[in-house]
Amino acid sequence: MEHKMISIADQVFERLEMDILSGVYERDEILTESRLSEQLGVSRTPIREAVRRLDQEHLVDLTSKGIRVVGISRQDIADISEIRLRLEGLAARWAAERATEEDIRTLREIVELQEFYTAKSDADSIKNQDSRFHQTIYALCGSNAMRDTLEPLHRKLLKYRRVSVSAKSRAQQSLAEHRAICEAIAAHDGAEAERLTIEHVKNARESILNRQVL
Amino acid sequence: MEHKMISIADQVFERLEMDILSGVYERDEILTESRLSEQLGVSRTPIREAVRRLDQEHLVDLTSKGIRVVGISRQDIADISEIRLRLEGLAARWAAERATEEDIRTLREIVELQEFYTAKSDADSIKNQDSRFHQTIYALCGSNAMRDTLEPLHRKLLKYRRVSVSAKSRAQQSLAEHRAICEAIAAHDGAEAERLTIEHVKNARESILNRQVL
DNA sequence: CCGGGTATAATTGTATACATTCATCCTGAC
DNA sequence: GTCAGGATGAATGTATACAATTATACCCGG
Structure with missing residues (x-):
């Protein structure tokens, strides 16, 4: 490397x-x-x-x-979530269809690290693994356009919601959702990966919008 | 100004x-x-x-x-179209919900100009008005995130498909579609604007992918 | 003839000096 | 007192000089 x-x-x-x-x-x-x-x-x-x-x-x-x-507003967060709802699922579907064994190993490793840091309640590291997880999917979905579109949107949300992942319940839920998505991709089950991802984004949106004071 | x-x-x-x-x-x-x-x-x-x-x-x-x-590949064009299919409709819906009378006048003016240049078969000017049309919708849809996401995607496609709009039949079809979308927005009919826009993007995609040699 | 190592050249990365534009404030005429 | 207008300062925009990194070519030894 x-x-x-x-x-x-x-x-x-x-x-x-x-x-x-x-x-x-x-x-x-x-x-x-x-x-x-x-x-x-x-x-x-x-x-x-x-x-x-x-x-x-x-x-x-x-x-x-x-x-x-300028920064981003509460409205921006809502809009970004709306956009992610319509794209992340497709990215996960593509990822499931194209993932190699190597890619799957990488994803599983990220999830394991996330599990480790979740147990330790290390919010910053959880955030980093969350970031890696999604960016890995963007990378292995095989579409530059999709990656270039989702990557900045996710970055903006992620850095904004350190508060969100500090809540233990949300951290554990997020971990479970990542694990499920990871396994759907490993099984090359595009439809399931898409469904799970949309659910994940919905939950993330609620978690962010509910907790953020602004 | x-x-x-x-x-x-x-x-x-x-x-x-x-x-x-x-x-x-x-x-x-x-x-x-x-x-x-x-x-x-x-x-x-x-x-x-x-x-x-x-x-x-x-x-x-x-x-x-x-x-x-690097530039963009045929695959990129397909991916971008796929993304636009999932977002442009929503942008048009938002635009229909939020458009002011001033916005509507602007849109109608653009469509009229497009009609003028279509009659003259002035491909470059048609392309410019097409660009203005979509960018205006991105601007008046009220979402920075949506605008920032769609604008670069559309720019990449547009500059790439000068060939596409040179075909008279496609130019006339595109004009008709723009007019319909414009009127749906003017009527604040979000659902119709969304439906028409998705149809428009589908047609644009076929037109580009069919004609482009690469 | 082939391979490695060093010197050289070419590139990007950074700093700084200079030009230009624009806002602000002061001044003075009305 | 108010408004116009120019002087002044501060900001960005551009050019250039310098540093550091990296590719490449050459030479020498095997």
Whole structure:
């Protein structure tokens, strides 16, 4: 396994994305490249690159006065869930149809790790495995378009709902749902994988919308 | 109407995107920032910005050897159509529910322009109005997430299928479908708008996949 | 003839200097 | 007092210089 180089720009992007989604910066706050540059201790170049990526995802809005923080609203979360409801099932179906033995091993390993961290109530690690689980499905469903579409949507939700997965009952339910989806994919049962995934997204949506205060 | 500043980086992005989608650069061709810089007569900075945006949409792949052209495949077109089939209808439904009189006037104006250019068989202008039509629906459907999801997908298809809209029969059919969708939205008939849009996407998919040689 | 290792060249990644645009504030005329 | 208009500052947009990484070609030894 080769370690892909993580540039400063990538790190700045992740940092800023997390800070925006987790509320370090509030909506409509104005940032500037220069201030971010000195705050983070890097030049404007990687800052600009990160900010442009945030702009492309509409997490910020670039104006002549500076970088306006946008973030995502409760309505955005509802909309994203609605979109996922219509796509994730198909992605899981495709994944079930195309998964190799290697892919299935990877998925099972992720679920096992998730089980481990769920037992330890390690919310951050649970979140990471959840992320890996879905991203793995996006990757092995064989469609670049599907991956490019779902990946950013899922990222936005996930980072936003650290609160959600901290609840033990939801964590356990999520684990059970992942396990079931994983086994449906392992059995190459596309229809079942699709059904289970839609159910999973529905539950995740309720869990997020109910708990989030905003 | 304020004209938004179009930076050099934006122009480079549009140029490169078009060149990639229309086949000026072939798949797996390696570009470099320096060469593009001198070819297009601007410094590396705006080139980099444009290339990063292309990378985020996976139209290119950044390697240590340079910028590898990826573009989109026939499979990508099929996948994108599949995704649009599941989302565009919902977007149209939302648009029908939320459209103001102003929005409806805008849509009708676009359809009229499309009719004008269809009569003149001006393929490029038809394509532009088609683009405006769908983007307007994405904008007035009231969901940032939906807009951000559908807009890039539609752009990729549209630029790729100039061939498709050159066929007079398809151009006329598309016009009729747009008009029907527009009237359903004007009547705030969400269900009908959704049904018509799904039909429209199906027809567009066939038109593209049948004609495209690749 | 083949393989490895080193030097070289070419590329991306980052920093900085400069240009340009835009908002803001002050000033002065009416 | 109010509004116009220009000066000023601060922000983004662009160009260029520099650093670091990586591919490649060449040479030498086997």
